[in-house]
Amino acid sequence: MAQKPGFKRNAKVVEQILKKGPGLQAALRAAAAKVAADIGGEAVLEEYETDRFVVGIKVPADAQARDGVATRAAGRAGLTPG
DSSP: OOOOSSOOOOHHHHHHHHHHOHHHHHHHHHHHHHHHHHHOTTOEEEEEESSSEEEEEEOOHHHHHHHOHHHHHHHHTTOOOO
16 A cells, blocks of 8 residues: 655654754744843743753743733744743
8 A cells, every 4th residue: 555645744753853953942042032131130041851842031920920021021022922
């Protein structure tokens, strides 16, 4: 039986790209750095790995609760916080 033409997703490769892909990591770091720079000195970047590579931006809870500093900075950078 012939295989259907077209794209076939390889879950293991996708997993490796999301965890270890240098291009993806560089893009995430650049986006997070842009947001952190907009926030200012109170923002701290934190990199970690779950089922994928993540760059988190920590801000003081009161600044986020009162002014939404991280949400607003992400919005100005064209990102949707999640």
